[in-house]
Amino acid sequence: MTNFISVQLKKASEVDLAKPLCKFIQQSYPGGDAQADHCRAAEELSKLRKSALGRPLDKHESALETLLRYYDQLCSIEPKFPFSENQVCVTFTWKDAFDKGSLFGGSAKLALASLGYEKTCVLFNCGALASQIAAEQNLDNDEGLKAAAKHYQFASGAFQHIKDTVLSALNREPTVDISPDTVGTLSLIMLAQAQEVFFLKATRDKMKDAIIAKLANQAADYYGDAYKQCQYKDTLPKEVFPVLAAKHCIMQANAEYHQSIVAKQQKKFGEEIGRLQHAADLVKTVASRYDEYINVKDLVDKINRALTAAKKDNDFIYHDRVPDLKDLESIGKASLVKSTPVVVPLSQKFTDLFEKMVPLQVQQSVSVYNQRKADLVNRSIAQMREATNLANGVLASLNLPAAIEDISGDSVPQSILNKSKSVIEQGGIQTVDQLIKDLPELLQRNKEILDESLRLLDEEETTDNDLRTKFKERWQRTPSNELYKPLRAEGANYQNILSKAVQADGQVKERYQSHRDTIALLCKPESELNAAIPSANPAKTLQGSEVVNVLRTLLANLDEVKKEREQLENDLKSVNFDMTSKFLTALAQDGAINEEAISVTELDRIYGSYTQKVQESLKKQEELLKNIQNAHQEFSKMKQSNNESNLREEVLKNLAVANDNFVELVANLKEGTKFYNELTELLLKFQNKCSDIVFARKTERDELLKDLQQSIAREPSAPSIPLPTYQTTAAGGSKPAASSTPTPAPRTMVGTKPQPPARPPPPVISAATSSSSTSAPAGTAAAPAAAPAPTPGASAPAASAAPSQAQGPPYPTYPGYPGYCQMPMPMGYNPYMYGQYNLPYAPSPVFQNPGQAPYPPPQQPGYPFPQQPYYPQQ
Numbered sequence: 001m002t003n004f005i006s007v008q009l010k011k012a013s014e015v016d017l018a019k020p021l022c023k024f025i026q027q028s029y030p031g032g033d034a035q036a037d038h039c040r041a042a043e044e045l046s047k048l049r050k051s052a053l054g055r056p057l058d059k060h061e062s063a064l065e066t067l068l069r070y071y072d073q074l075c076s077i078e079p080k081f082p083f084s085e086n087q088v089c090v091t092f093t094w095k096d097a098f099d100k101g102s103l104f105g106g107s108a109k110l111a112l113a114s115l116g117y118e119k120t121c122v123l124f125n126c127g128a129l130a131s132q133i134a135a136e137q138n139l140d141n142d143e144g145l146k147a148a149a150k151h152y153q154f155a156s157g158a159f160q161h162i163k164d165t166v167l168s169a170l171n172r173e174p175t176v177d178i179s180p181d182t183v184g185t186l187s188l189i190m191l192a193q194a195q196e197v198f199f200l201k202a203t204r205d206k207m208k209d210a211i212i213a214k215l216a217n218q219a220a221d222y223y224g225d226a227y228k229q230c231q232y233k234d235t236l237p238k239e240v241f242p243v244l245a246a247k248h249c250i251m252q253a254n255a256e257y258h259q260s261i262v263a264k265q266q267k268k269f270g271e272e273i274g275r276l277q278h279a280a281d282l283v284k285t286v287a288s289r290y291d292e293y294i295n296v297k298d299l300v301d302k303i304n305r306a307l308t309a310a311k312k313d314n315d316f317i318y319h320d321r322v323p324d325l326k327d328l329e330s331i332g333k334a335s336l337v338k339s340t341p342v343v344v345p346l347s348q349k350f351t352d353l354f355e356k357m358v359p360l361q362v363q364q365s366v367s368v369y370n371q372r373k374a375d376l377v378n379r380s381i382a383q384m385r386e387a388t389n390l391a392n393g394v395l396a397s398l399n400l401p402a403a404i405e406d407i408s409g410d411s412v413p414q415s416i417l418n419k420s421k422s423v424i425e426q427g428g429i430q431t432v433d434q435l436i437k438d439l440p441e442l443l444q445r446n447k448e449i450l451d452e453s454l455r456l457l458d459e460e461e462t463t464d465n466d467l468r469t470k471f472k473e474r475w476q477r478t479p480s481n482e483l484y485k486p487l488r489a490e491g492a493n494y495q496n497i498l499s500k501a502v503q504a505d506g507q508v509k510e511r512y513q514s515h516r517d518t519i520a521l522l523c524k525p526e527s528e529l530n531a532a533i534p535s536a537n538p539a540k541t542l543q544g545s546e547v548v549n550v551l552r553t554l555l556a557n558l559d560e561v562k563k564e565r566e567q568l569e570n571d572l573k574s575v576n577f578d579m580t581s582k583f584l585t586a587l588a589q590d591g592a593i594n595e596e597a598i599s600v601t602e603l604d605r606i607y608g609s610y611t612q613k614v615q616e617s618l619k620k621q622e623e624l625l626k627n628i629q630n631a632h633q634e635f636s637k638m639k640q641s642n643n644e645s646n647l648r649e650e651v652l653k654n655l656a657v658a659n660d661n662f663v664e665l666v667a668n669l670k671e672g673t674k675f676y677n678e679l680t681e682l683l684l685k686f687q688n689k690c691s692d693i694v695f696a697r698k699t700e701r702d703e704l705l706k707d708l709q710q711s712i713a714r715e716p717s718a719p720s721i722p723l724p725t726y727q728t729t730a731a732g733g734s735k736p737a738a739s740s741t742p743t744p745a746p747r748t749m750v751g752t753k754p755q756p757p758a759r760p761p762p763p764v765i766s767a768a769t770s771s772s773s774t775s776a777p778a779g780t781a782a783a784p785a786a787a788p789a790p791t792p793g794a795s796a797p798a799a800s801a802a803p804s805q806a807q808g809p810p811y812p813t814y815p816g817y818p819g820y821c822q823m824p825m826p827m828g829y830n831p832y833m834y835g836q837y838n839l840p841y842a843p844s845p846v847f848q849n850p851g852q853a854p855y856p857p858p859q860q861p862g863y864p865f866p867q868q869p870y871y872p873q874q
Helices: 018-028 033-053 061-077 115-135 142-170 180-204 209-230 240-265 269-289 297-318 360-397 414-425 428-474 485-522 526-532 546-574 580-590 595-638 643-714 767-774
Strands: 092-095 109-112
Touching: 018 033, 018 643, 033 061, 033 115, 061 115, 092 115, 109 643, 115 142, 115 180, 142 180, 180 209, 180 240, 209 240, 240 269, 240 297, 269 297, 360 546, 360 580, 360 595, 360 643, 414 485, 414 526, 414 643, 428 485, 428 643, 485 526, 485 643, 546 595, 580 595
Parallel strands: none
Antiparallel strands: 092 109
16 A cells, blocks of 8 residues: 655745844843843744754654744744734745746745744644654554554644634635645545554454444545545645545445454355455455555455455355345444644743743733823822912912011012022023923924834835736735824824924923013022012011911911922832733733723722822812912901002012923923933834834835746746748749648646657658659669658657757748758758668768758758757657
């Protein structure tokens, strides 16, 4: 019996995994030992791929182990790296395992930026290599039988897994070898072969014939199902079909043979003969139809011997009636095999290279959690800052605390002096001017980066649209406008952010211009500041009054609230809690992460006390401001009012407001500078993503253009142009009549052995030439009689014909230069020489007619045309 069916390996193009993975690691993880470890792991993964796919693999367990380790590693990194066309873009190119290709076009292949595609092809190779290893086993011992059965069942499971997952993994039509129909058939073939191995083991162990018959019948059933699946599909190699048909018959014959032994044991001699006759018919069919694939001589002899003996015994002894085939009881089935499910890890020696890297789902959950945390913290801080600004505004409108400090009416209040000192220490108006001057430069830098990023996308998308218009449905790849939607949305978001930033810058500048003079006044020395403030009559009667003391106490309490608020803001910013372990635990326990529920619970636990303190601070400030306003009303009633005092109070209010605005402006401008610098980093990452995907698309575009050129080369050429009739001139200058059927142009047939060109037609021998040859001088043999012209389609004798001359291009005939048929050729190679090897000696070239020489002499030096090249008969 012939060897088992094994599957060819797919061939992969070389890919550098280290570079894109390291780039993603550097962008996503902070620098340090962890980042360096991850980059080293990426390099190890690239080396593992080269070991698994970059060299021919031996049909050995160690080679299969390497493939399995690479597949396990792909499964482990899938949740940790966002492999896609617009993130970690790695294009994997694989050739069809069963497509032999053509002379010009090469074999069919598919390139996809999909890790699922890589996993599918690697698993296909795992199953294919397992089938090859199983086919190499020695089936004469138990170890070989067990190994073969194990590998066939694993191969069946691998192909079945591909059938179930390939369409969802690729999201497009796969190549024929990994299509669901093909791998489904391969899975069934591997299962049938595993069942056959168990049949062989049962036969070798001399188990009961009833059991062996059921095992063989089940194997025949598997082979029959596999043959039906691929009978009308041109997906597998052609030699697979006759092997499946033959093995179906052989397994069925074995089942009938062993069941006949059971019938004999049960004294059912007619049934024994009927089953043996059916078995003999089956193996006879195999021997007549599939003998070149499977040798069944031994099985035929065994069945025929049993049939002869059974007939002899029945004819002479038992005389039992032989039932018809349709009346025979069906043989049972016993399946001992099943497809091995694909459960990662497949390799026993697997160690995860990226064990310390958290899965992408955890990364995304942590990122969303950090966003929730930032929103909560920013909202609390914003509430406190808004409350502080409100308190400052209320105090400034009441001219507090300057009003209760300005009892003398002719000196600068201490609170105003403190504010002036603080403004001068922070750089004063020059600091604000410099910060405002830097903003346009930062803004312009960010705009340029964003514009350049979008320009890259626009140019590549334009090129893709042009090629799609040119090649139409041939241009089979994801359109750039669809692929770039996430990047376009991100770019639009950045444009919106920049637009809002420009508006915010304008508001800050406008606010600064409205308070610039007052802020400049605060920056002056105390003497100039005192001179700029109008004097007023002292309100000495208010000194030591209860109202003033109440206001001072309330203002001190408000200052305490502000200080507590500043400390609370720092505490909110400093809280740090790593949620990675929480999310990893949830993923391990549930297989998924409910990020919202976990994040809300943890944020409430961590920040609940802080948010409560913020609300208490706001409520306390509200009560203090209410009391301050009431006390100020009593203070205003007691205070003597005149124009000078009102003017002085207005100036002091403006100075207090100017201080508050200065503090807020500096904070806003510094925050804006920090914002633009951080935005620059984000935009640089965005630019890198754009340039990476554009480069990957360019590489994919070049590869697709190359494939299109090859596919165009594989297409049938234009209609054939008939070759012109060779210019042959008969005696008297007349040309032979042209055939009514044009001679087609020679064409190379893919996959077949090239055939030599047809023999040129023999020259027309005129009567004058014949008469000349009869009058040859003595010692010269007469030319043989002209053979009748062959009819179209008639073949020349194979035994005595000289090697045929290859057809070359027709040579024109000029005066003094004969045509193609007059070209001199060596005597040993003359296409017009019929029967020349039967002559006792070479015919004489003395007698020649002007039009055609029947026996051209050997080529002489200096002849106008080069000798016609020799093309040997294939």
